[in-house]
Amino acid sequence: MKFGILLSGQYHTDTDMVAALEGQLTMLRFARDRGWDSYFGNQHYLQEGDLQMLQIVPYLARMHADAGPMTMGVGLVLLTLQNPVDVAETIASLDVIARGNMVFGVGLGYRNVEFDAFGIRKGHRVRRFEQCLDIVKRLWTEDEVTFENEVWKLNKAHLTLRPVQKPRPPVWIAAKHPNAVRRA
Numbered sequence: 001m002k003f004g005i006l007l008s009g010q011y012h013t014d015t016d017m018v019a020a021l022e023g024q025l026t027m028l029r030f031a032r033d034r035g036w037d038s039y040f041g042n043q044h045y046l047q048e049g050d051l052q053m054l055q056i057v058p059y060l061a062r063m064h065a066d067a068g069p070m071t072m073g074v075g076l077v078l079l080t081l082q083n084p085v086d087v088a089e090t091i092a093s094l095d096v097i098a099r100g101n102m103v104f105g106v107g108l109g110y111r112n113v114e115f116d117a118f119g120i121r122k123g124h125r126v127r128r129f130e131q132c133l134d135i136v137k138r139l140w141t142e143d144e145v146t147f148e149n150e151v152w153k154l155n156k157a158h159l160t161l162r163p164v165q166k167p168r169p170p171v172w173i174a175a176k177h178p179n180a181v182r183r184a
Contacts, residue, residue, distance in 0.1 A: 004038035004073060005031045007063065009054030010047065017052065025066055032068045039063060040073030040105070045081070046113050057090055061097055072098040076105035076174050080125040081118045084135035084152060085159075091169065092140065092161045100164030106133060107174035126183070133171070140168040 007028060011020045028039055041063070043056040056074065064072055074094060077087065095102050108125050109115065115122045131149060138145045140163055144156040163169050173184035 002037040003031075003035075004040060004071070005036060006040045006042070006075065007059075009041060009056075009059045010044070010051055011053070013050045013052050015052070017054070021054070021062070025063065028063055028070075029066055032066070032070055036070065038071035038073050038103070039067055040075035042075055043078050044111070044114070045078075046117055048111075048113060057094065060094060064097055069101070072102040074102065074104050075172070076107040078109040078114065079106040079132050079136075080109050080120060080129045081114060082132060084132045084139065085154070085157065087132065088136045088139040088159055089161055091136070092159065092163045095163035095165055095169050096161070098164075100169075102165075102169055103172055104169045105172040105174060108180065130183075137168060137171070 005027065007024050009021075009024065011017065031039065041056045041060045044053055047053050056077065060072055060074060072094065074091065077091075079087065091104050106129070108129050112122065115125070120128065128151070131147075131152075135145065135147055135152065135154070138147075139157065139159045144158055145154050146156055147154045173180075175181045175184040
């Protein structure tokens with residue numbers, strides 16, 4: 001059996017975020033020193049109410065400096081809101097930082113405030129998610145990628161950085177709804 005910890009960069013707005021980050025690092029070191037296998041972070045934008053949140057990529061990169069042999073878990077990127085080229089290069093960079101010891105988790109997202117802010121119609125999220133994930137995986141494994149839709153246009157695109165893991169990091173897909181479970 002393996003054990004992992006989901007570290008949360010989400011706190012009340014009156015929280016001292018420097019102190020909160022130190023607390024997260026303390027928990028990570030505690031788990032690491034007791035042989036836990038992995039650590040995960042998650043992503044959201046525009047926290048509602050009285051919340052603030054560290055963004056996943058700098059947060060996980062900082063955590064990795066103290067994680068030792070633990071597997072880094074990007075758990076999860078709201079792929080529907082992202083540009084696939086940015087995702088492919090950013091996650092490849094995290095895979096290098098993790099020395100090929102990471103998992104790439106993705107999800108559709110569900111919060112209207114996020115879809116509105118990124119100008120994405122919620123009804124288009126499944127198609128956009130599937131296309132984005134397909135492009136990311138292709139960029140990691142193909143020498144040139146050509147793709148065009150109403151959002152993205154790639155013409156013989158070549159990624160500047162490939163992941164350490166071959167052919168790519170494992171992809172974990174978040175799912176609650178029965179359709180999402182089937183898709184995963």
